[in-house]
Amino acid sequence: xxxxxxDYARGAGLATxxxxxxxxxxxxxxxxxxxxxxxxxxxxxxxVDAELTADDLAEVHELRRExxxxxxxxxxxxxxxxxxDLVRRAGIGPLLGRDADGRWKWQVETAPDSPLVDELAALAxxxxxxxxxxxxxxxxRHCASPDCEGAxxxxxxxxxxxxxxxxxxxxxxxxxxxxxxxxTT
Ligand SMILES: [Zn+2]
Numbered sequence: 092x093x094x095x096x097x098d099y100a101r102g103a104g105l106a107t108x109x110x111x112x113x114x115x116x117x118x119x120x121x122x123x124x125x126x127x128x129x130x131x132x133x134x135x136x137x138x139v140d141a142e143l144t145a146d147d148l149a150e151v152h153e154l155r156r157e158x159x160x161x162x163x164x165x166x167x168x169x170x171x172x173x174x175x176d177l178v179r180r181a182g183i184g185p186l187l188g189r190d191a192d193g194r195w196k197w198q199v200e201t202a203p204d205s206p207l208v209d210e211l212a213a214l215a216x217x218x219x220x221x222x223x224x225x226x227x228x229x230x231x232r233h234c235a236s237p238d239c240e241g242a243x244x245x246x247x248x249x250x251x252x253x254x255x256x257x258x259x260x261x262x263x264x265x266x267x268x269x270x271x272x273x274x275t276t
Contacts, residue, residue, distance in 0.1 A: 092181075092200070092201045092205075092210045092213070092214070093186075093188055093198045093199070093200050093201075094182075094198060094199045094200075094201070094213060094214050094217050095188075095196060095197070095198055096185070096196070096197035096198060096199065096217070096221065097196065097197070097221070098221075099217065099218045099219075099220070099221020099222050099225060099246065100218070100222075100246040101137075101214070101218060102214045102215050102216070102217045102218015102219065102221065103215075103218035103219055103221070103222040103244040103246050104137075104218070104244075104246065105137055105139075105211070105214055105215050105218060106158045106161075106162065106215040106218055106219055106244060107162075107242070107243040107244050107255065108133070108137070109133075109151070109154070109155050109158060109211075109215065110155060110158050110159050110162055110241070110242055110243075110255075111123075111241045111242070111243070111255045111256055112124045112133065112155065113155055113159070115240055116239065116240050116241045116242075116255065118238075118240070124148065124151065124152065124155075126148070127143055127145070127147070127148055130143060130147060130148055130151060131143060139210075139211070139214075141207045141210070142207075143207065144207075147206075147207050147208065150206065150207070150208035151207070151208055151211065153208070154177075154208050154211060154212055154215070157173070157177070157212075158177075158215055158219075159242065160173065161173045161174060161177075161219060162231055162242040162243070162244065163233075163242060164231075167223060167228035170219060170223055170228065170231065171220065171223060174215075174216040174217075174219040174220045174223070175216065175220065176216070177212040177213065177215060177216030177219075178199065178212070178213050178216040178217055178220065180205075180209040180212045180213060180216075181201035181202050181205035181206075181209035181210050181212065181213040182199045182200070182201055182202075182213045182216075182217070183199075183200055183201065183202045184199070184200070185197055185198065185199055186198050186199075186200055199213065199217055201213050218244075219244065222244050222246055226245070226246065226250065230244055230245045230246070230250060231243075231244055232244075232245060232252075232253075234253075234254050234255040234256075234260050235253035235254055235260075236254055236255075236260035236261070238260075239254070239255060239256075239259075239260045241254070241255025241256060241260065242255060243255045
């Protein structure tokens with residue numbers, strides 16, 4: 092796998108999405124990665140190609156716990172060190188690749204035959220490092236919904252994201268706010 096340095100939104104997004112598949116976040120719907128086909132779909136939707144084996148699910152659950160610790164960390168140096176540890180699990184140093192227009196771009200390559208979980212660790216770790224450097228630690232947030240234990244990294248341009256899963260957590264509150272506005276006008 093080759094991971095673009097500048098496309099930190101992809102890795103940070105994967106870290107966010109993975110963390111929010113956990114049963115402690117999805118208290119009503121429950122574990123979103125309960126079986127291998129769930130993981131298959133999760134990876135397909137994020138353009139990650141992999142041959143899955145029976146061990147992958149438990150390993151990805153463990154990575155999810157490690158990512159949650161980093162998203163929750165109050166000390167940004169802990170984020171930087173922890174994310175670098177994740178990158179080291181499969182990353183073997185920078186190289187130059189070409190973008191669609193033929194221009195050079197920085198990439199990190201993962202070691203051949205790395206286990207899936209280590210490739211995901213490198214992808215997510217680089218995303219967290221990139222987001223921390225480019226956007227700052229205040230983009231690492233807890234979901235604003237009072238009913239949700241989710242966490243996320245806001246890589247949006249405006250930086251005003253409030254919910255871990257905007258379609259789910261934002262919805263009910265948006266509706267309530269909308270009604271409240273209507274009542275006062
Ligand atoms: Zn949420």
